[in-house]
Structure formats: structure tokens, C-alpha cells
Amino acid sequence: MLPDLVTAIPGPKSLALAEKLRKYESHNVTYVADDWPIFWDRADGTNIWDADGNRFIDLTSAFGVAGLGHTHRPLRDAMVAQSEKLIHAMGDVHPTELKVEVCKLLSEMTFERWGLGCGKTVLSNSGSEAVETALKTAYVATGKPGIISFVNGYHGLGYGALLGGGFTKFREPFNAQLADLRTVLQYPRSEEKLNSVRDELSQVDSTKIGALLVEPIQGRGGKIVPPASFLKLLRAWCDDNDVILIFDEIYTGFNRTGKLFACEWEEVYPDLICLGKAMSGGYPISACVGKVEVMDKWPVSPGEALHTSTYLGNPVGCAMAIEALKIHREPSLAEDVLKQGEELIVMLKDIESHYIHEVRGRGMMIGIELHHKNGEPAGDVAAKILSEMLAEGIIMLADGPNGNILAFTPPFHMKLGEMVFVVEQLRKLLASS
Ligand SMILES: Cc1ncc(COP(=O)(O)O)c(C=O)c1O
Structure with missing residues (x-):
């Protein structure tokens, strides 16, 4: 449906809510100006209705989450049905069958589909946490703390994710609290620039590097599609240097780029893949999925996991993810x-x-x-x-x-x-x- 605006934008209700928000929310969070924001009330497909009743077209999928459309019926129905039965369980102690199913589906849709055997998963709640799982896994697997990342690579804003972040403005205010483990390379836009990446990699002391963290297509960095052999180059370098290759597909994953995962454009596969956003179409759930031989470097849980969280494998999120994954795999x-x-x-x-x-x-x-x-x-x-x-x-x-x-x-x-x-x-x- 085309937009249907019943008030000037922002309308009176949005303006009043913005005023209230200014009072009660930290002023670093929501950008508030005379012409921004509107307050969302409901959504359907590509359309959003705000608190004033105006209808909008959404070109963002709300940060890439609602690829299947807002309030997508099968996802909503799964959420409602699950919420009537059980809304929270004990993810790493007494979990649900739903968690088992999500892990199995993720394995089938990634490493098994790529002919690389079973994939094992650690679930979490946000993209940033999935990246943190991947960085920890790479360290556990290699014993090497260093991280290669890319200029303007965006991996979330948690301290762990910032260890591999490439956006200076998000890292700089907290530099004093962040270990400098990164070697930051230019993200190439052309074949020519690929040679610079090759040169830079040849100068890296790989005895200190355990992880290479990269988006197959840079999202927040500016929708940058790298030249065709970029991922191949990274795969080969990681193989030669005992470095874990991590693809952050939190944005590009689940068909966003016209393939189930963006790495499939080059048929180059990582050791660990980070997923989130569209995974459930709206419930905070994310995952780090890895090759068995890498994931199995974690010690077996003796009853207390080294890396988990309260909401890991939340049943409502898992129920929605199962529906979303089944749609995405078509x-x-x-x-x-x-x-x-x-x-x-x-x-x-x-x-x-x-x-x-x-x-x-x-x-x-x-x-x-x-x-x-x-x-x-x-x-x-x-x-x-x-x-x-x-x-x-x-x-x-x-x-x-x-x-x-x-x-x-x-x-x-x-x-x-x-x-x-x-x-x-x-x-x-x-x-x-
Ligand atoms: C590629 C990528 N990685 C990680 C993240 C962080 O995800 P979250 O905001 O859910 O922590 C984002 C968010 O935009 C992203 O685009």
C-alpha cells in the first residue's frame, strides 16, 4: 500500500512522545529533532503505522530484521502459540525441544548444505553477542588472541564485539578500556585494492592472530560488495596460518543478498558464521554456528557453561526462528x-x-x-x-x-x-x- 498520511510528520502524538522520551531515556539513545522520529504503533508487510495513524513504507526492514515482512503471519502465529505454552525456560540447564530443533536447522542450512559436515551452535540474543561467541571460540580453538578486522566493519557495540570493530567513532570513546588486539585492513572495493589486502596480509605476524572477522558484504559500512576473489583470498590465508575465519552474516544472512547466505555468492565458507536479525523476523535471537572441529575445542560443560546467558534458547524466540528458518530455506x-x-x-x-x-x-x-x-x-x-x-x-x-x-x-x-x-x-x- 502507498503511504497514507493523516497528519504532518511527525504528528502531534509523536511530538508529545518525543518530549516525554527526552525526559526519561538517556539522550545518547534515540535521536530526537523537530522532524524526527515518528513512533511506531503497528506494522504489516512493508507498511508501518505510527502513533498518529500515518502509514509509511519501510525501506529498512527495521535494521534488516523483517525481511519476510513486518508481523509476518506464520511468525506471529508461532509466537502467539508458543507464548500460550511456555515463554521462558532454562537455556543451558533444562532447555526445550525447540532449542534442539533450531540448532539442527542451522546446521542443515549452513555447514551441512555446504558439504562440510555438521555445524554446532551457540545461541544468544543479539548480533553483538554472536560475534563475541565467535571471537571467544577462535581464541579457545587457537590460543591466539589477535583479531584481523576491516575498516568500517560493523559487528555490534558490546565490548567484546568492539574488539573486532572497524568503525572508529564507536570504539574511540572506549579505547582506554579495550585491549588492542586488532590488525585493521582496508575493505577492498576493487580488484586493484585486493592486491593491497594481499600485501597487508603477507606482513601480518600470524603467530598472534586467532581470528579473522569479516562481513562478506559490508552493511553499515556502506553496502560495499567486495571483488569476487576477496573471500577466497581470506580463506586461503586463514588455512595457511591457522586462523579461524569468521563471517559476520548478521545483516547479509537469510536471503538478504539474494542467496541464503552472502558467502554463497563466492562459494567460500567460514569456520564460524554469525547470524541474527532476520533469524526470527523480530524476536531477539542470534547464533554463532561453527564447524564441529572448531566448536568442539570448547571444553565439555561440567555443569556450568563458560559462555551462556539467561535468555539463551528462549522458547518464544526459538519457535519464531523455526518458522522463519523453514521459510528461508525454500x-x-x-x-x-x-x-x-x-x-x-x-x-x-x-x-x-x-x-x-x-x-x-x-x-x-x-x-x-x-x-x-x-x-x-x-x-x-x-x-x-x-x-x-x-x-x-x-x-x-x-x-x-x-x-x-x-x-x-x-x-x-x-x-x-x-x-x-x-x-x-x-x-x-x-x-x-
Ligand atoms: C554485520 C553486523 N554485525 C553485527 C551487528 C550487531 O547486531 P546487534 O545490533 O543485534 O547487536 C550488526 C547490526 O547492525 C550488523 O549489521
């Missing part, structure tokens, strides 16, 4: 996403604006990089476009360290009319910027 979904992404990218490439430096992406993970005429990143223009789009009934975000990449990660089944509307609004706003 190959036709990846084909749909690919087709939709191709349509959308063609339409976006047709927009003429001197601000547009590049339109890129894979599947339904697309970015438009905006530059000023002098080549400077146009984060200011992107920010203006975001609030103008919101005022037109379109929810979107920008990525990249300069905030100059307009991001398109909508729910997978956008209607053609919605795409046309979004593209026309963007064309109009860029023309008047």
Missing part, C-alpha cells in the same frame, strides 16, 4: 529477492542527479552513494533526504562512516507500486536538493 525465496533487487536497482540507476556517485548492492541490500561536486561525501544531503522522505511517508536510513550512503533494505516482497513511488520521491527530492 530456494524460491532467494530467487524472488534477487529478482526484486534487480528491478529496484535498475529503477534507482535510472535516477539522474549530480549527487549520485554510485548505485550498488546485491539482492535487497542496495546503497546509493552521494557525493558533492568536489568529491566530498554528501552526508548532509543524505540526512536532509532522510527527513524529507519521512515527511513523504518513507522510512529510510543512511550508512557509511560519513552517513552518505542511502540504504535500501526493505522487506523482500515490496509491491511494484511501492517501488515506483519510492523512486519517484527520491528523484524529486534529489532534484530539489
Whole structure:
């Protein structure tokens, strides 16, 4: 459905809620300005309704979570049915059958599908925690604390995840409390840059490096698709140097890029894969899945796990994840996403604006990089476009360290009319910027 705005944006209720929030929430959390935010009330498919009754089109899938669409019926039904039976159990003590099923499905959809034997899982609640599990696992498996990561790699904001984070602005305020274990390499955008990665890797003292942490396509870093042999290069280097290769597919996983997992584009597989976001379509659940021989380096639990949490394997999250995983494993979904992404990218490439430096992406993970005429990143223009789009009934975000990449990660089944509307609004706003 196209947007249906019954008030100016933000409407009176959103404005009043923003005022209240200013009083009660830490002011570092929600960005509040005259034209931002709206307060979500309900959602269906690609549409969001706010507290004032305005209807929006969501180009974000709420941070990539609602790929299958907001309030997707099968997921909602699984959640409701499970909540009537059991909403919490004892994840690492007396768990549920649902947890067993999630771990089995994740194994089947990753390492077993890739012909690499069984995969073993540690569940958690957020993406950041899945990354922390992976970093700990790599250390347990190799005894080497060092981490290779990439400039503008985003892996979450917990202290553990920040150990491998590549966004300076998130790390810097806390540097004094973070061990510097990283060797940070440039994330390559071209074949040429791949040679620099090769050179940099050849100079790394691998006797200290246990983990290489990378997104197969950089998400928050700016929707950057690396050259074809990048992941192959990393796989070979890790194999030669006894380093655990970790793919952070928290954003790219579950069909977002038009393959079940983005690494499948290159047919290169990790030792550990981090998953989250779309895994349940809305309940906080995440996973680190690893090759058996790596995961089995953890000592067997003597009754107290070294790495767990209160909500690990929560039954409601698992019930939703089971439904979501079953939908995601149908190959036709990846084909749909690919087709939709191709349509959308063609339409976006047709927009003429001197601000547009590049339109890129894979599947339904697309970015438009905006530059000023002098080549400077146009984060200011992107920010203006975001609030103008919101005022037109379109929810979107920008990525990249300069905030100059307009991001398109909508729910997978956008209607053609919605795409046309979004593209026309963007064309109009860029023309008047
Ligand atoms: C690639 C990637 N890894 C990790 C995270 C962190 O996930 P969470 O915010 O659930 O901790 C994100 C979140 O955007 C992400 O995009």
C-alpha cells in the first residue's frame, strides 16, 4: 500500500512522545529533532503505522530484521502459540525441544548444505553477542588472541564485539578500556585494492592472530560488495596460518543478498558464521554456528557453561526462528529477492542527479552513494533526504562512516507500486536538493 498520511510528520502524538522520551531515556539513545522520529504503533508487510495513524513504507526492514515482512503471519502465529505454552525456560540447564530443533536447522542450512559436515551452535540474543561467541571460540580453538578486522566493519557495540570493530567513532570513546588486539585492513572495493589486502596480509605476524572477522558484504559500512576473489583470498590465508575465519552474516544472512547466505555468492565458507536479525523476523535471537572441529575445542560443560546467558534458547524466540528458518530455506525465496533487487536497482540507476556517485548492492541490500561536486561525501544531503522522505511517508536510513550512503533494505516482497513511488520521491527530492 502507498503511504497514507493523516497528519504532518511527525504528528502531534509523536511530538508529545518525543518530549516525554527526552525526559526519561538517556539522550545518547534515540535521536530526537523537530522532524524526527515518528513512533511506531503497528506494522504489516512493508507498511508501518505510527502513533498518529500515518502509514509509511519501510525501506529498512527495521535494521534488516523483517525481511519476510513486518508481523509476518506464520511468525506471529508461532509466537502467539508458543507464548500460550511456555515463554521462558532454562537455556543451558533444562532447555526445550525447540532449542534442539533450531540448532539442527542451522546446521542443515549452513555447514551441512555446504558439504562440510555438521555445524554446532551457540545461541544468544543479539548480533553483538554472536560475534563475541565467535571471537571467544577462535581464541579457545587457537590460543591466539589477535583479531584481523576491516575498516568500517560493523559487528555490534558490546565490548567484546568492539574488539573486532572497524568503525572508529564507536570504539574511540572506549579505547582506554579495550585491549588492542586488532590488525585493521582496508575493505577492498576493487580488484586493484585486493592486491593491497594481499600485501597487508603477507606482513601480518600470524603467530598472534586467532581470528579473522569479516562481513562478506559490508552493511553499515556502506553496502560495499567486495571483488569476487576477496573471500577466497581470506580463506586461503586463514588455512595457511591457522586462523579461524569468521563471517559476520548478521545483516547479509537469510536471503538478504539474494542467496541464503552472502558467502554463497563466492562459494567460500567460514569456520564460524554469525547470524541474527532476520533469524526470527523480530524476536531477539542470534547464533554463532561453527564447524564441529572448531566448536568442539570448547571444553565439555561440567555443569556450568563458560559462555551462556539467561535468555539463551528462549522458547518464544526459538519457535519464531523455526518458522522463519523453514521459510528461508525454500530456494524460491532467494530467487524472488534477487529478482526484486534487480528491478529496484535498475529503477534507482535510472535516477539522474549530480549527487549520485554510485548505485550498488546485491539482492535487497542496495546503497546509493552521494557525493558533492568536489568529491566530498554528501552526508548532509543524505540526512536532509532522510527527513524529507519521512515527511513523504518513507522510512529510510543512511550508512557509511560519513552517513552518505542511502540504504535500501526493505522487506523482500515490496509491491511494484511501492517501488515506483519510492523512486519517484527520491528523484524529486534529489532534484530539489
Ligand atoms: C554485520 C553486523 N554485525 C553485527 C551487528 C550487531 O547486531 P546487534 O545490533 O543485534 O547487536 C550488526 C547490526 O547492525 C550488523 O549489521
